[in-house]
Amino acid sequence: MSGPGLKLRPSGRSTRLVIRSRGNRLSLRVHLRALIAGTALLLTALGVALVNLSSGDFPIPVSDVLRSLVGQGDPGTDFIVHELRLPRVLITLLVGTALGASGTIFQGLTRNPLGSPDFVGLTVGAATGALIVLLLFNGAGFQVAAGAIIGCLVTSVAIYLLAFRRGVQPFRLVLMGVGVSALLDSFNSFLIYRSRLDEAIAAQVWLIGSVNGPGWTEVALVAVAVAVLLPVALHHGRYLDMLALGDEPAMLHGVPVERSRVVLALSGVGLAAGATAAAGPIAFVALAAPPLAARLTRSPNAGILPAALMGAALLTASDWVAQRILPENDVPVGLVTAALGGIYLTWLLFHERRNRGQGAQR
Numbered sequence: 001m002s003g004p005g006l007k008l009r010p011s012g013r014s015t016r017l018v019i020r021s022r023g024n025r026l027s028l029r030v031h032l033r034a035l036i037a038g039t040a041l042l043l044t045a046l047g048v049a050l051v052n053l054s055s056g057d058f059p060i061p062v063s064d065v066l067r068s069l070v071g072q073g074d075p076g077t078d079f080i081v082h083e084l085r086l087p088r089v090l091i092t093l094l095v096g097t098a099l100g101a102s103g104t105i106f107q108g109l110t111r112n113p114l115g116s117p118d119f120v121g122l123t124v125g126a127a128t129g130a131l132i133v134l135l136l137f138n139g140a141g142f143q144v145a146a147g148a149i150i151g152c153l154v155t156s157v158a159i160y161l162l163a164f165r166r167g168v169q170p171f172r173l174v175l176m177g178v179g180v181s182a183l184l185d186s187f188n189s190f191l192i193y194r195s196r197l198d199e200a201i202a203a204q205v206w207l208i209g210s211v212n213g214p215g216w217t218e219v220a221l222v223a224v225a226v227a228v229l230l231p232v233a234l235h236h237g238r239y240l241d242m243l244a245l246g247d248e249p250a251m252l253h254g255v256p257v258e259r260s261r262v263v264l265a266l267s268g269v270g271l272a273a274g275a276t277a278a279a280g281p282i283a284f285v286a287l288a289a290p291p292l293a294a295r296l297t298r299s300p301n302a303g304i305l306p307a308a309l310m311g312a313a314l315l316t317a318s319d320w321v322a323q324r325i326l327p328e329n330d331v332p333v334g335l336v337t338a339a340l341g342g343i344y345l346t347w348l349l350f351h352e353r354r355n356r357g358q359g360a361q362r
Contacts (some may be wrong), residue, residue: 032304034297041293041309045096046275053081087219091211091279092319092333093141093312094222097175098275099303100293100311101233105268108240108301109261112174116287117272121175123283124184125155126276131188131203133197142217144206145277152273155180156265208281209334211319217277225274230308233267236260237304259336282334284341285311285318291348314340 054065058080067073103116117123129151133139139147140206163176190205192200239260272286289311291303297306299331318336325331 013195031297031299034299034303036129037293037296038306038309041296041306043311044235045093045309045313046315048094051300052089052092052316052320053085053098053186054138056080056085056323064335087215088211089316091214091222092220092316094226095279095282096285096289096312096315097230097308098222098226098271098311099282099286099315100289101129101230101308102271102275103288103311104290104293104301104307105233105237105240105271106286107290108243109264109268110171110174110271112171113291114287115174116290117268117276118281118283118287119181120174121155121159121181121184121307122152122177122269122272123276123281123286124181124188125158126152126273127281128184128188129154130206130277130280131191134203134206135191135199142221145218145221148277152269152276155184155232156269160265169360185205188284199339205332206280208332209280209337210332211279211315212330212332214278222274222278225270229267229270229274230304233264233271233304234265236263240264241301241303282315283338283343285315285337289314292344 016231050062050065054060054062060068060077060080064073064077065081068077074080099117102122106117106120106122107113107117109115126148129146130144132151133144133147137143159176159180161171162180163172165172192203195203239255242255243261275282290307293303293306293310294301296310297303315333315337318340319333321334322331322336325336
């Protein structure tokens with residue numbers, strides 16, 4: 001099938017859609033299955049978000065929610081939708097997007113499925129910065145968010161410097177990240193131990209990760225991070241597959257290795273920092289979203305955008321579950337994602353063991 005400026009052709013096991021401008025000055029290659037999967041994930045995330053907007057202590061018909069979103073609702077509905085529920089829904093979508101994108105960036109750079117912000121210490125570093133502001137300086141709101149961003153940035157620099165020895169090897173980066181994460185976890189526990197009971201409870205709730213408390217300030221914070229850094233990550237993300245092959249093969253293919261690695265790493269750090277500052281260190285979304293998106297698209301690496309959409313869908317669905325586990329209490333979404341992450345890791349280990357067993361039999 002073809003048309004002006006449009007060509008559809010098979011390529012291996014997948015079909016690629018090639019869109020060219022007149023004169024072939026610009027071209028865009030899209031994997032058709034990834035496009036379909038990404039569209040499905042986007043519609044799923046938006047559909048669940050709409051359900052979350054319409055349900056709660058005061059159920060609102062979906063039609064009334066839609067009218068309120070376009071500015072045609074009554075004052076009571078507008079207050080519930082815009083002031084009480086919309087910030088939470090937007091935080092969920094944006095934080096999931098940021099974590100999914102950050103996870104696939106670091107898994108690609110470290111060439112390790114465990115190389116997500118959760119495991120390499122970035123979210124723990126953000127938590128340390130937030131706890132210092134919260135418990136030592138009695139900060140709140142934007143101050144805590146700023147502390148989380150600074151903590152994430154300082155931790156990323158420290159891990160890089162500790163892992164640097166005639167360059168940065170991916171396995172050293174992961175090992176240093178795990179080690180720094182353990183040290184910061186211990187320090188975070190000490191901060192909570194020495195604080196007052198009310199402060200310790202507030203800090204522990206923040207450490208679990210929740211989308212219930214944040215308001216429009218946090219929405220703006222993570223929205224800016226996604227709007228600025230996600231396009232940069234998408235632009236340089238086309239080099240991730242080449243970087244995963246090693247520096248020499250990447251350079252032979254014309255990839256600007258050092259510049260691409262630095263830009264991608266900074267983008268991943270910024271996305272993780274913005275997400276953690278807005279909602280706390282929500283676990284396992286950054287870890288699970290990339291491989292799940294890869295399985296859905298049937299490709300070794302799903303790419304940044306499908307992983308980001310998978311993160312948004314996962315966190316939105318997890319928040320829907322969190323609101324219904326205990327109807328009388330609002331469970332932090334971090335508890336749900338941690339449980340799902342544990343199930344995912346168990347399944348992954350079992351799946352890998354079964355595959356190795358089948359390979360040995362052959």
